Amino acid sequence: xxxxxxxxxxxxxxxxxxxxxxxxxxxxxxxxxxxxxxxxxxxxxxxxxxxxxxxxxxxxxxxxxxxxxxxxxxxxxxxxxxxxxxxxxxxxxxxxxxxxxxxxxxxxxxxxxxxxxxxxxxxxxxxxxxxxxxxxxxxxxxxxxxxxxxxxxxxxxxxxxxxxxxxxxxxxxxxxxxxxxxxxxxxxxxxxxxxxxxxxxxxxxxxxxxxxxxxxxxxxxxxxxxxxxxxxxxxxxxxxxxxxxxxxxxxxxxxxxxxxxxxxxxxxxxxxxxxxxxxxxxxxxxxxxxxxxxxxxxxxxxxxxxxxxxxxxxxxxxxxxxxxx
Numbered sequence: 538x539x540x541x542x543x544x545x546x547x548x549x550x551x552x553x554x555x556x557x558x559x560x561x562x563x564x565x566x567x568x569x570x571x572x573x574x575x576x577x578x579x580x581x582x583x584x585x586x587x588x589x590x591x592x593x594x595x596x597x598x599x600x601x602x603x604x605x606x607x608x609x610x611x612x613x614x615x616x617x618x619x620x621x622x623x624x625x626x627x628x629x630x631x632x633x634x635x636x637x638x639x640x641x642x643x644x645x646x647x648x649x650x651x652x653x654x655x656x657x658x659x660x661x662x663x664x665x666x667x668x669x670x671x672x673x674x675x676x677x678x679x680x681x682x683x684x685x686x687x688x689x690x691x692x693x694x695x696x697x698x699x700x701x702x703x704x705x706x707x708x709x710x711x712x713x714x715x716x717x718x719x720x721x722x723x724x725x726x727x728x729x730x731x732x733x734x735x736x737x738x739x740x741x742x743x744x745x746x747x748x749x750x751x752x753x754x755x756x757x758x759x760x761x762x763x764x765x766x767x768x769x770x771x772x773x774x775x776x777x778x779x780x781x782x783x784x785x786x787x788x789x790x791x792x793x794x795x796x797x798x799x800x801x802x803x804x805x806x807x808x809x810x811x812x813x814x815x816x817x818x819x820x821x822x823x824x825x826x827x828x829x830x831x832x833x834x835x836x837x838x839x840x841x842x843x844x845x846x847x848x849x850x851x852x853x854x855x856x857x858x859x860x861x862x
Contacts, residue, residue: 564644567802574806574823582820583805586772586827594771594828595835598764602836605760606633612678612753617670619746620739622663624670631843632656638840641833646800649840650675673740679793681754686786693783700780701815761789764836768828774812774821781825784811788826801830 575583610629617624632653639649650671658667694704740746765785766778774781791807792800805826812822 564798567797570796570802570806571798574802574809578809578820578823582809582823583827585820586768586824586829587831589772589824589828590831591771594767594832597767598832598836601760601764601767602637602833605757605764606630606637606837608753608756608760609633609674609678612750612757613670613674615746615749615753616674616677616740617657617667619743620666620670620673622657622661622666622670624657634837634840635843635847636840637837638844641799641837644798646797677740677750678754678757681751682758682789682793685755685758686790689786690783758789762786764832765789765825765829768832769825772821772824772828774817774825776815776817780815784808784815784822787811788829800833804830 607630610626610633613633614624614626614629617629636649636653639652640646641649643649654668654671655664657670658664661667740750762782762785765788766781769776769781769784770778776784788804788807788811792804794803797803805823808822808826808829809819810822812825813819
């Protein structure tokens with residue numbers, strides 16, 4: 538779930554259409570962000586984030602990741618069946634676990650989605666349609682996450698009593714809206730957004746599908762926010778769960794930047810900046826973000842079992858084909 542995000546243009550599109558050189562640049566940029574964060578705060582906060590994990594936090598992470606994975610798989614299934622591609626519930630869940638695991642452990646944080654699209658399309662011999670389903674799935678999820686983040690942060694900034702977290706929320710919401718407005722001023726950006734929205738058009742004509750996609754996306758975001766709150770409490774940030782939830786939305790937004798190494802990089806930098814701005818300290822933010830990243834890796838670990846099981850099944854199938862009748 539955590540290494541499972543990119544920007545407006547989804548990671549699947551990137552992995553399928555982007556050259557290896559451009560991917561290498563993104564990986565290098567993500568590594569540079571990690572190095573810069575270490576230079577600023579040192580290695581101690583990273584160690585603190587790992588050392589702070591407890592059995593209770595790990596159990597909570599497994600449960601929250603299961604909830605988020607089920608919600609994301611539900612969204613993918615609604616999208617796939619909506620465009621005419623069969624997808625069973627059990628297959629959607631197992632494939633989503635596998636893709637999240639691959640996104641977490643492989644460079645770029647996007648290769649799991651490409652594998653998910655390839656495996657789905659290969660089985661049904663409809664690769665192009667399967668790739669489109671994954672693209673729309675990720676795009677819809679990111680769009681709901683962005684709108685939910687702006688709505689929550691703006692609401693908190695207006696209704697809550699003045700506090701560092703409120704001012705931070707107001708600033709992030711303002712910057713986000715300004716960025717959207719500035720980007721929309723460029724014809725190229727408007728055309729790119731138009732292309733993405735056209736992918737969603739068939740689903741927008743089906744109100745029930747829209748409701749299910751939005752609901753599934755909200756549940757997935759809530760699960761991630763809950764995971765960050767668990768990480769923050771485990772590290773001992775000294776902030777209330779509601780404050781940690783606001784910061785979680787900011788950190789998740791940064792994690793959507795397609796410049797990372799398996800999800801690491803902008804997430805930790807954003808955590809450092811957010812906690813520093815509210816007066817807690819950049820090191821605490823890095824520790825919380827590190828704990829979040831490790832808990833997310835543990836939470837999607839069942840994807841490794843799915844990957845191994847699929848490999849064993851493929852080997853058995855190959856042996857049967859080679860065996861004489």
